[in-house]
Amino acid sequence: MATIEQKGMYKVFPRSGKNVSFTHYCPGCGHGIINKLIAEACAELGLQDKTIFVDPVGCGVFTYYYWDAAHISAAHGRASAVATGSCRARPDAVNIAYQGDGDLGAIGFNNAFQAASRGENFGCIFVNNSLYGMTGGQMAPTTLDGETTTTTPFGRDPALTGYPLHVCEVFNQLKAPVYIARVSVADTKRIMQAKQAIRKVFEIQRDKKGYAILEILAPCPTNLRMNAEKAAQFCINEMEKEFPLGTFRDETATRPAREVRPIPQCASCAELFAEKTAIPAAVTDPAFAEKRFKFAGYGGQGILSLGLTVAEAARLERRHTLWFPSYGPEQRGGSANCSVVVSGTPIGSPTVEHPDVLVCMNQPSYERFAQDVKKGGLIIVDETVPVHVQPPEGVQLVVWPAIRLAEEFGVPKAANTMMLAALKKLNCTGLSGDSLEEALVASFKKKPELGEKNKQLLRQAEQM
Numbered sequence: 001m002a003t004i005e006q007k008g009m010y011k012v013f014p015r016s017g018k019n020v021s022f023t024h025y026c027p028g029c030g031h032g033i034i035n036k037l038i039a040e041a042c043a044e045l046g047l048q049d050k051t052i053f054v055d056p057v058g059c060g061v062f063t064y065y066y067w068d069a070a071h072i073s074a075a076h077g078r079a080s081a082v083a084t085g086s087c088r089a090r091p092d093a094v095n096i097a098y099q100g101d102g103d104l105g106a107i108g109f110n111n112a113f114q115a116a117s118r119g120e121n122f123g124c125i126f127v128n129n130s131l132y133g134m135t136g137g138q139m140a141p142t143t144l145d146g147e148t149t150t151t152t153p154f155g156r157d158p159a160l161t162g163y164p165l166h167v168c169e170v171f172n173q174l175k176a177p178v179y180i181a182r183v184s185v186a187d188t189k190r191i192m193q194a195k196q197a198i199r200k201v202f203e204i205q206r207d208k209k210g211y212a213i214l215e216i217l218a219p220c221p222t223n224l225r226m227n228a229e230k231a232a233q234f235c236i237n238e239m240e241k242e243f244p245l246g247t248f249r250d251e252t253a254t255r256p257a258r259e260v261r262p263i264p265q266c267a268s269c270a271e272l273f274a275e276k277t278a279i280p281a282a283v284t285d286p287a288f289a290e291k292r293f294k295f296a297g298y299g300g301q302g303i304l305s306l307g308l309t310v311a312e313a314a315r316l317e318r319r320h321t322l323w324f325p326s327y328g329p330e331q332r333g334g335s336a337n338c339s340v341v342v343s344g345t346p347i348g349s350p351t352v353e354h355p356d357v358l359v360c361m362n363q364p365s366y367e368r369f370a371q372d373v374k375k376g377g378l379i380i381v382d383e384t385v386p387v388h389v390q391p392p393e394g395v396q397l398v399v400w401p402a403i404r405l406a407e408e409f410g411v412p413k414a415a416n417t418m419m420l421a422a423l424k425k426l427n428c429t430g431l432s433g434d435s436l437e438e439a440l441v442a443s444f445k446k447k448p449e450l451g452e453k454n455k456q457l458l459r460q461a462e463q464m
């Protein structure tokens with residue numbers, strides 16, 4: 001059987017460290033040392049095959065290249081939230097979140113704090129280098145008083161931007177954490193201590209004792225604009241004044257293993273859910289040519305519903321399909337649009353940059369999207385749209401009286417149904433007329449009489 005490629009996905013995810021002889025980190029970066037210590041601790045404790053790492057956004061984003069274990073990449077600041085899900089779904093695993101100070105201390109602080117407060121069964125390795133590394137050295141919550149960054153060129157001023165955030169000290173107010181400590185990787189002695197602390201985080205997870213957080217002070221020579229040696233000295237001489245090293249709490253000896261509650265196996269819920277959402281899977285049919293649509297107009301013209309109806313018709317025919325709306329303030333009176341992809345094979349991306357078919361219900365939409373339509377494509381515009389600019393060469397333009405027809409039929413709100421009539425009449429969707437009608441009726445499932453009425457209007461309009 002031919003393999004159908006999932007467009008937009010890599011064929012191989014090269015996450016194994018085996019073939020990597022260098023890292024993406026800058027020379028002298030603390031992340032490289034920490035990554036090695038974590039790999040060593042994980043391997044020495046024999047936990048490699050049990051560990052799920054939750055990777056951050058930030059300079060540590062590529063840790064999946066270096067640790068050959070299970071990985072989940074979280075959105076920025078969400079590693080602790082994802083690790084919460086991971087440790088609940090896989091209580092048998094060793095779950096480790098890896099986060100930087102921008103990631104955990106700023107956007108993700110509440111996620112991390114609440115996870116710590118609940119005492120979730122994961123370990124958090126929190127790398128503090130006093131700034132946002134990956135994005136170019138902006139001030140982070142951990143930036144020192146007076147420290148120069150790209151967004152504090154005259155030094156951080158607490159009167160303007162507050163004081164450095166002490167994550168360990170704040171978390172130490174919570175009851176649940178088992179272990180809270182701060183270490184550094186600025187010199188050999190400190191690296192050895194850091195390794196022991198990292199091992200402890202893994203052991204706590206192996207023994208299911210609950211939440212642990214280890215803050216690691218790390219040099220970022222690139223953004224500190226120092227050589228590796230001076231950046232390490234900055235950690236020792238400046239960062240440690242603000243963030244003293246030490247163990248704030250270690251209750252590993254006295255805490256019992258936490259009871260791991262199994263996830264409720266709610267068969268009745270599953271059945272109920274399955275019954276309500278029993279949607280037959282799409283059938284892969286490479287002979288069916290993919291079609292990409294853009295529907296655009298004013299909010300309130302039912303343009304998003306029109307796109308949804310086409311997507312629903314595709315679903316009824318068991319085609320692969322995606323509907324992707326553009327929401328926002330535009331939905332109320334401004335321009336609104338949605339993209340629809342209908343395909344015989346799995347769809348890689350829901351976005352439509354170059355539609356085969358563009359439906360425009362207003363002038364701004366025409367001006368915005370007409371030039372993007374593919375050669376050989378089709379634009380259907382409502383007759384009220386002034387076409388000052390000709391469509392691109394090789395693109396057919398059809399002017400259709402959708403708004404006028406809806407008004408003449410006494411249902412001004414049905415302009416989108418009139419546009420569906422044009423799509424059906426022009427036979428440009430690749431879908432059958434029956435499916436389009438069925439999808440239209442289904443879109444009024446709360447008011448079936450309106451569904452039937454719109455079907456009749458559709459048929460009338462098609463005769464025009």
Ligand code: SF4
Pocket residue numbers: 024025026027028029030031059129133134219220221222223
């Ligand atoms: S920017 Fe800083 S934290 Fe990021 S890799 Fe380079 S040295 Fe490390």
